[in-house]
Each structure stands twice: as structure tokens, then as C-alpha cells.
Amino acid sequence: MEAFNLPPLLLxxxxxxxxxxxxIAANKSYIVYLGSHSHGLNPSxxxxxxxxxxxxxxxxxxxxxxxxxxxxxxxxxxxxINAFAAVLDQKVVEDIAKYPDVVSVYENKELKLHTxxxxxxxxxxxxxxxxxxxxxxxxxxxxxxxxxxxxxxxWPESKSFSDEGYGPIPTRWKGSCEGGSNFRCNRKLIGARxxxxxxxxxxxxxxxxxxxxxxxxxxxxxxxxxxxxxFVQGVSMFGNGYGTAKGGSPKARVAAYRVCWPDVGNGxxxxxxxxxxxxxxxxxxxxxxxxxxxxxxxxxxxxxLAIMSYHAxxxxxxxxxxxxxxxxxxxxxxxxxxxxITVGASTVDRLFTSHVVLGDKRHFKGKSLSSKLLLAKKFYxxxxxxxxxxxxxxxxxxxxxxxxxxxxxKVKGKIVVxxxxxxxxxxxxxxxxxxxxxxxxxxxxxxxxxxxxADAHLLPTSHISYTDGExxxxxxxxxxxxxxxxxxxxELGIKPAPIMASFSSRGPNTIEPSILKPDITAPxxxxxxxxxxxxxxxxxxxxxxxxxxxxxxxxxxSCPHISGIVGLLKTLHPKWSPxxxxxxxxxxxxxEANDLNPILTSEKEKANPLAYGAGHVQPNKAANPGLxxxxxxxxxxxFLCARGYNKAQMKLFTNDTSFVCSKSFKVIDLNYPSxxxxxxxxxxxNIKRRVKNVGSPGTYxxxxxxxSGVSISVAPSTLKFTKTGEEKNxxxxxxxxxxxxxxxxxxxxxxxxxxxxxxxxxxFVTLKI
Ligand SMILES: *[C@@H]1O[C@H](CO)[C@@H](O)[C@H](O)[C@H]1NC(C)=O
Ligand SMILES: *[C@@H]1O[C@H](CO)[C@@H](O)[C@H](O)[C@H]1NC(C)=O
Ligand SMILES: *[C@@H]1O[C@H](CO)[C@@H](O)[C@H](O)[C@H]1NC(C)=O
Ligand SMILES: *[C@@H]1O[C@H](CO)[C@@H](O)[C@H](O)[C@H]1NC(C)=O
Ligand SMILES: *[C@@H]1O[C@H](CO)[C@@H](O)[C@H](O)[C@H]1NC(C)=O
Numbered sequence: 001m002e003a004f005n006l007p008p009l010l011l012x013x014x015x016x017x018x019x020x021x022x023x024i025a026a027n028k029s030y031i032v033y034l035g036s037h038s039h040g041l042n043p044s045x046x047x048x049x050x051x052x053x054x055x056x057x058x059x060x061x062x063x064x065x066x067x068x069x070x071x072x073x074x075x076x077x078x079x080x081i082n083a084f085a086a087v088l089d090q091k092v093v094e095d096i097a098k099y100p101d102v103v104s105v106y107e108n109k110e111l112k113l114h115t116x117x118x119x120x121x122x123x124x125x126x127x128x129x130x131x132x133x134x135x136x137x138x139x140x141x142x143x144x145x146x147x148x149x150x151x152x153x154x155w156p157e158s159k160s161f162s163d164e165g166y167g168p169i170p171t172r173w174k175g176s177c178e179g180g181s182n183f184r185c186n187r188k189l190i191g192a193r194x195x196x197x198x199x200x201x202x203x204x205x206x207x208x209x210x211x212x213x214x215x216x217x218x219x220x221x222x223x224x225x226x227x228x229x230x231f232v233q234g235v236s237m238f239g240n241g242y243g244t245a246k247g248g249s250p251k252a253r254v255a256a257y258r259v260c261w262p263d264v265g266n267g268x269x270x271x272x273x274x275x276x277x278x279x280x281x282x283x284x285x286x287x288x289x290x291x292x293x294x295x296x297x298x299x300x301x302x303x304x305l306a307i308m309s310y311h312a313x314x315x316x317x318x319x320x321x322x323x324x325x326x327x328x329x330x331x332x333x334x335x336x337x338x339x340x341i342t343v344g345a346s347t348v349d350r351l352f353t354s355h356v357v358l359g360d361k362r363h364f365k366g367k368s369l370s371s372k373l374l375l376a377k378k379f380y381x382x383x384x385x386x387x388x389x390x391x392x393x394x395x396x397x398x399x400x401x402x403x404x405x406x407x408x409x410k411v412k413g414k415i416v417v418x419x420x421x422x423x424x425x426x427x428x429x430x431x432x433x434x435x436x437x438x439x440x441x442x443x444x445x446x447x448x449x450x451x452x453x454a455d456a457h458l459l460p461t462s463h464i465s466y467t468d469g470e471x472x473x474x475x476x477x478x479x480x481x482x483x484x485x486x487x488x489x490x491e492l493g494i495k496p497a498p499i500m501a502s503f504s505s506r507g508p509n510t511i512e513p514s515i516l517k518p519d520i521t522a523p524x525x526x527x528x529x530x531x532x533x534x535x536x537x538x539x540x541x542x543x544x545x546x547x548x549x550x551x552x553x554x555x556x557x558s559c560p561h562i563s564g565i566v567g568l569l570k571t572l573h574p575k576w577s578p579x580x581x582x583x584x585x586x587x588x589x590x591x592e593a594n595d596l597n598p599i600l601t602s603e604k605e606k607a608n609p610l611a612y613g614a615g616h617v618q619p620n621k622a623a624n625p626g627l628x629x630x631x632x633x634x635x636x637x638x639f640l641c642a643r644g645y646n647k648a649q650m651k652l653f654t655n656d657t658s659f660v661c662s663k664s665f666k667v668i669d670l671n672y673p674s675x676x677x678x679x680x681x682x683x684x685x686n687i688k689r690r691v692k693n694v695g696s697p698g699t700y701x702x703x704x705x706x707x708s709g710v711s712i713s714v715a716p717s718t719l720k721f722t723k724t725g726e727e728k729n730x731x732x733x734x735x736x737x738x739x740x741x742x743x744x745x746x747x748x749x750x751x752x753x754x755x756x757x758x759x760x761x762x763x764f765v766t767l768k769i
Pocket of ligand 1: 027072088089092
């Protein structure tokens with residue numbers, strides 16, 4: 001990933017805001033958590049008001065007046081959690097934290113959207129990545145599901161949210177359309193709300209342009225349409241990759257909760273707003289919450305996103321989160337709570353390729369996604385940027401095609417060769433185009449080697465490797481009249497695919513090593529979906545292109561693929577718990593690419609469950625998994641107890657003060673569809689699991705692929721189910737075997753099979769070496 005230089009205006013704004021925060025000791029905003037409610041699941045208006053009163057009273061007693069408290073509190077969370085958000089000074093925070101009713105005080109932290117914003121155009125999803133198959137038919141395209149998205153809002157006029165052919169809004173929907181002025185919902189986009197007070201508490205007062213759920217970034221429109229966008233025919237990028245765009249659950253209803261705002265520091269999505277979005281979405285009645293944002297992994301009791309997700313799951317909502325874009329380094333995965341579905345990102349089988357053809361007939365394969373109408377098979381004069389510079393600029397500035405470095409007289413009508421480095425790749429194209437060039441060859445610098453990108457360039461471009469770039473330079477030196485052309489093609493059926501995206505955050509789970517994260521991987525590289533028409537594809541000020549669909553990459557893009565698939569499963573199996581749905585998705589995932597070899601990393605090494613969890617999602621198989629590893633909220637509470645949570649920490653999750661932790665419950669016994677054992681020494685480790693039959697009667701047989709250096713047995717090794725819904729327990733025994741093992745991380749698999757059902761769980765063991 002390459003950093004884009006901030007334009008001067010933005011830079012000074014950024015510096016100014018930095019100065020502001022460092023010179024004035026402004027009050028910060030906090031979330032004061034008071035444990036749970038005494039009121040039930042369907043509180044009356046009076047109940048809610050009473051809870052808010054207690055917030056004013058409590059803070060009032062510290063500040064000295066009820067009115068001051070009312071002034072300071074900008075959110076009173078009175079429905080699913082009992083908390084409030086307020087602007088407070090440090091002294092007040094210290095005082096309030098001492099109150100017995102206060103469980104915890106959190107800073108109103110900022111989270112980031114999980115998009116890479118890399119503008120790569122390597123391939124396309126949606127136009128064939130999810131085939132029109134039986135799960136779609138069985139689940140009637142997810143028609144009974146309501147998918148909510150916590151993101152940057154939505155572009156309501158996008159064709160992806162057309163409600164043509166939709167029946168009335170389900171009567172169970174309790175949400176509403178409060179997207180601000182000029183914002184209309186319909187029978188497809190059934191709800192919209194925005195939450196900006198947590199943002200305002202950090203950046204200062206907001207004008208009316210912030211009173212909207214309308215997406216001016218594009219991210220929220222993209223993710224929501226990936227999860228539940230309607231069919232839109234004839235979508236392409238500059239004529240490339242023509243096809244029909246659609247979300248995972250094309251017939252689901254969708255609702256947008258805007259919690260992200262223009263990034264002024266570290267992300268733009270403030271926790272206080274996220275909590276408000278959750279409270280609303282749970283009450284409104286969404287079935288699935290898609291959350292393509294996050295911070296670093298932190299302890300669950302410190303992680304309001306995890307706490308709030310728990311409350312959503314308790315209400316039967318499946319919460320799907322992105323794993324983060326901090327890969328490929330170990331231990332970078334975020335959103336690691338066991339009640340979330342955590343999604344990594346991988347490629348699809350389509351590439352946008354561009355070829356450079358030189359006058360001497362040599363050609364080189366590069367990448368780009370720019371218009372293909374120009375340059376096709378007609379030679380143009382070719383010039384090095386160095387030979388096209390103004391006399392007043394340095395060689396280095398010219399080679400890199402910096403602003404103001406190229407002389408239009410020398411460039412006009414030619415293809416210019418620029419070197420990668422320092423300034424943004426798309427900016428180079430802008431500079432070249434401004435000077436009148438017809439095309440660009442972007443040659444990698446040595447450092448980037450053959451890691452080239454396909455960007456949304458402003459003119460026909462091919463980004464080629466360092467060695468190919470050297471050949472182009474050598475050719476130019478070898479002839480008086482260098483010529484070339486650039487073509488653009490869409491390659492389909494690329495093998496192998498999927499490949500793990502390099503940026504996709506990896507395990508191990510640094511908070512709870514007994515829970516393998518991420519859970520699953522899904523397409524997240526070069527995904528085409530709906531976009532906001534309020535901004536350009538690249539977001540750069542000189543990019544005037546407005547599009548209805550564009551490509552983005554990130555775990556932000558893979559997360560809503562899973563949300564869409566959850567939507568299908570929810571329609572097909574309305575009674576399944578969030579854990580059962582996750583289990584179905586995980587135990588049926590694939591670990592082979594389309595060339596039948598193991599899934600690889602982008603470094604061409606064999607990928608493992610730390611990258612992809614259970615594997616790559618296979619939606620059709622998830623429809624009928626045979627067995628599921630189910631979990632109740634009780635199990636999660638026992639898990640938290642087993643992690644050593646005290647009474648106060650438990651209050652973050654349950655209002656039931658009489659809840660008694662199961663003494664015998666061990667963290668490794670949480671009935672998760674994967675197995676992760678940390679620091680296996682010489683002892684024997686016994687773990688418990690429980691499977692529920694959701695298919696026809698039958699006898700399942702266990703088969704284990706043991707990780708090297710570990711012996712694994714399963715007891716009993718056959719499970720006979722006579723009816724649907726029946727549950728059976730089994731034990732997995734892991735033993736370190738003597739070996740010259742030097743690897744720390746080892747992997748295996750447990751598979752229960754019966755007929756065509758294969759219920760597969762990844763096994764990950766960290767060996768103490
Ligand atoms: C911080 O808040 C207190 C009230 O809690 C107020 O008296 C004070 O003026 C505020 N300080 C700033 C810098 O806003
Ligand atoms: C806890 O909340 C539930 C519903 O959310 C309610 O029915 C119950 O009465 C509450 N329990 C206590 C001890 O407040
Ligand atoms: C609101 O503020 C933003 C920046 O803070 C500014 O760009 C915009 O023009 C303002 N809009 C209105 C309607 O005042
Ligand atoms: C160099 O000179 C040209 C015209 O002579 C001018 O347009 C350009 O801005 C100058 N570049 C720099 C970096 O001073
Ligand atoms: C471990 O020992 C086996 C058999 O002695 C040998 O083939 C293998 O290469 C050794 N592995 C390592 C990592 O030393």
C-alpha cells in the first residue's frame with residue numbers, strides 16, 4: 001500500500017487540528033457504563049425515560065447540577081445497554097469511576113473503516129463470484145432477512161437499492177427512515193439513521209451538512225450493496241468486466257446506520273456513535289449486522305464493540321465483522337470475540353490485465369483498470385518522463401512525474417514512462433494527462449519489484465514490474481523513434497483463486513488464544529459494488545469521475561459477503577442461532593483453490609487457518625451442513641467467567657446478578673467450530689465439544705488430520721443421530737508426541753463425515769518449543 005500525499009489544503013487543516021488539540025486541554029468525551037437494565041426486553045417509554053433520568057441524576061450528583069449533566073450527556077443508552085456518553089473533564093471522570101453503580105468508564109475512541117482504499121482493479125467479484133445456485137433458490141434470495149450496516153451511510157438512489165417488485169415492508173420491522181432531508185427509503189432500503197454526536201464531541205460543532213445518512217464516502221454504499229444489493233444489469237468499470245451486480249442476499253431488506261464521518265484523525269467512526277447505532281439496530285429488528293470497521297484487538301471488557309455485539313447476539317442478531325487490514329503479520333486480527341463472525345479477505349478468479357507492446361514487438365504484462373477504448377493496437381510515440389521535463393525541475397521530480405515537472409510540448413500525444421515511488425500512482429497519471437499525454441507506462445521501482453497494482457488511472461495505463469520497466473527504458477535508449485501501445489483485457493478463470501489477500505489481518509488471536517480468528521475468508525480484493533455519487537472513485541480532489549459502481553478492496557468488502565450469506569441462511573433456517581449459522585458457514589468452508597491445490601498466500605506460500613480460519617466460504621454447502629456446533633449466551637457467559645472475569649466485568653454482559661459461573665467450564669471447552677490450543681507442552685489436553693444434528697438421521701464418523709508433533713484422538717469416534725435436533729457430546733484429546741519438531745504453529749483438521757456431509761473444523765496448536 002502506498003501513502004498518498006496530502007494536498008496542501010488538507011495538510012494545513014490537519015496540522016491546525018493537531019495544534020488545536022495539543023494547545024487547548026479540551027474536555028474529552030467518554031462512555032460511562034452502568035451495567036445492565038432492570039427493565040425487560042420491551043421497555044415502555046416510561047421505562048426508557050426513567051433510565052435516562054438515572055443518568056442525569058448520577059452525573060448531576062458529580063457535576064453539582066442536573067442541568068449541567070443534561071448539558072454534558074449527548075447519548076443516553078437506555079435500551080439494550082445501560083450507559084451514557086458525555087463530555088467530561090479528567091477530574092469528573094475520576095470521581096464518577098468511583099461510584100458503585102459505574103462498571104467502567106471508556107474513552108470515546110475512534111475506529112477505522114476496514115477498506116484499503118488501494119484503488120486496485122485486479123479483478124471483479126459479484127459478476128460471477130457467487131453463482132446462481134441452489135442456496136439462492138432455496139432461500140429465495142434471502143427475502144425474509146433484514147440486514148443492517150454500521151458504516152458511512154448509503155446512497156439511497158443507487159440502483160442496488162431499487163425496490164421494484166418488493167412486497168410491503170415486514171410488519172415486524174420497528175425501524176424508520178430518519179436519513180435527514182432529501183433522503184427517501186423504500187421497500188428495499190427500509191431504514192436509515194445517522195449518529196454524529198460522538199463525532200461532534202471530538203471535532204467540534206457540526207453544520208447541517210452532517211444531518212444525514214447519505215453516504216459521501218462510498219464505503220457504506222459499497223458494503224451494504226455487497227451484503228444485500230438488488231440485481232443490477234449491465235454494470236462495468238470503463239467497459240471492463242461487464243455483468244450483473246448483486247449482493248449476497250439480493251432480495252433481503254436493508255437498513256443503513258451511519259456512524260462514520262470524514263476522517264479527521266484516526267478513522268472517523270466514534271464509539272459513542274457506534275453504540276447508538278447498535279442500540280437502534282437491535283430495537284429496529286435487524287437480523288444481521290454487518291460491521292466493516294474496527295480498532296486493534298483489545299480485551300473484551302475494554303472493547304465496547306465486542307460488548308455491544310454480545311448484546312446484539314443475545315437478541316438473536318448475527319454480527320459479522322471484518323478482520324482488519326493489518327496483514328500479513330501475525331497477531332494482527334481484530335474483532336476477535338467468540339460471538340462475532342470474523343472475516344478475512346481473499347481474491348476472486350478475475351483479473352484486469354493491461355499489456356504494453358513495444359515497437360520491437362516485445363510485450364509485457366501489467367495491470368490497470370482504465371479506459372480500454374484508446375490506444376488499442378495503434379502505436380504512439382513513447383518518451384521517458386526524464387526526457388520530457390522542464391529545465392527548471394530536477395531529474396528526480398521528472399522521473400517520478402511530479403506535479404509541474406513535465407513540459408506539455410514534449411509530452412503531447414505520447415505515452416510517458418514514469419517511475420514508481422514517493423508520489424501517488426494515480427497522481428502521476430493525472431500529471432501526465434494534464435500535460436497532454438495519451439497514455440502512461442508506470443514502471444516499478446526496484447523496491448516494489450514485481451508487486452504491481454491495477455489502479456483506476458485517469459488515462460490508459462499499464463503498471464509493469466521493475467525488470468519489465470528496465471526493458472522499456474533500454475528499448476527507448478536503443479532507438480531514435482520509440483513507439484508503443486497499451487491494451488486492456490479482462491482475464492477470467494484465473495488460477496489459483498482464491499489467494500489470501502496480503503493485507504488481510506492474521507491470527508493468532510492476541511486476546512484469547514483458545515479462539516481461532518479469523519473464522520472464515522471471503523472475496524475482498526477488487527470487489528465491484530455500488531458507490532456514492534457524492535465523491536470520485538479515488539477520492540482525490542482532481543478526480544472528477546463520478547460512478548454508480550466501483551471497485552474497492554479490504555476486509556471491509558469481504559465482511560458483507562458473509563453478511564449476505566448469513567442473510568440467505570437466516571431466511572432458509574429462521575430458527576437457527578447466530579452460532580449455528582456461523583458453524584454452518586465454517587464447517588463447510590473450503591481450503592482448496594480452484595486449481596485443487598491448497599489456498600496460497602500472495603507470497604505463494606501455503607496459507608493456513610491463521611489467515612483463513614475454517615477456509616473459503618462455500619455458500620451452497622452451508623445450506624445443509626449436517627451438524628452444527630451451537631452456542632447459547634449462557635455458554636458465552638461461562639466462557640467469560642472462565643477467563644477470570646469478576647462480578648463487575650460480568651455486569652457489562654448480563655443484568656442477571658444471580659448468574660452462577662460454571663466452575664468446571666474451561667475456556668477451551670467453548671463449543672466453537674474450530675479448535676485452538678495454546679502452548680501445548682508435554683501434558684495431555686482434553687477438550688469438550690457438542691454437535692447438533694440439523695440434517696437427516698445418520699451415523700457420523702470422526703477423522704483427524706493431526707498437526708505434526710501432536711497426536712489427537714476423538715471419543716467417541718462415531719456419533720449416531722436418530723432425529724433432527726439431537727445433540728451429542730464428544731471429547732478431543734491432544735497429546736504432544738516426542739519429535740524433533742521445530743515449528744511453533746502447527747495445523748490439523750477434525751472432520752465428522754456421513755454421506756455427503758463433511759463437518760470440518762480446523763485445528764491450530766501452538767507448541768511450546
Ligand atoms: C470542561 O467541562 C467543564 C464542565 O464539566 C467546564 O466547566 C469547562 O469549561 C470545560 N472545559 C473546556 C476546555 O471546554
Ligand atoms: C434482566 O433483563 C431481562 C430482560 O432483558 C429482564 O427480563 C430481567 O427482569 C432483568 N433482570 C434483572 C435482575 O434486572
Ligand atoms: C459545513 O461544514 C463543512 C466543513 O466543515 C463545509 O465544507 C460545508 O460547506 C458546510 N456546509 C454548510 C451547509 O454550511
Ligand atoms: C517550471 O517552469 C514551467 C514553465 O516554464 C512552469 O509552468 C512550472 O510550474 C515550473 N516548475 C517548477 C517546479 O517551478
Ligand atoms: C526430524 O527427524 C526426521 C527423522 O529423523 C527427519 O527426516 C526430519 O528431517 C527431521 N526434521 C527436522 C525439522 O529436523
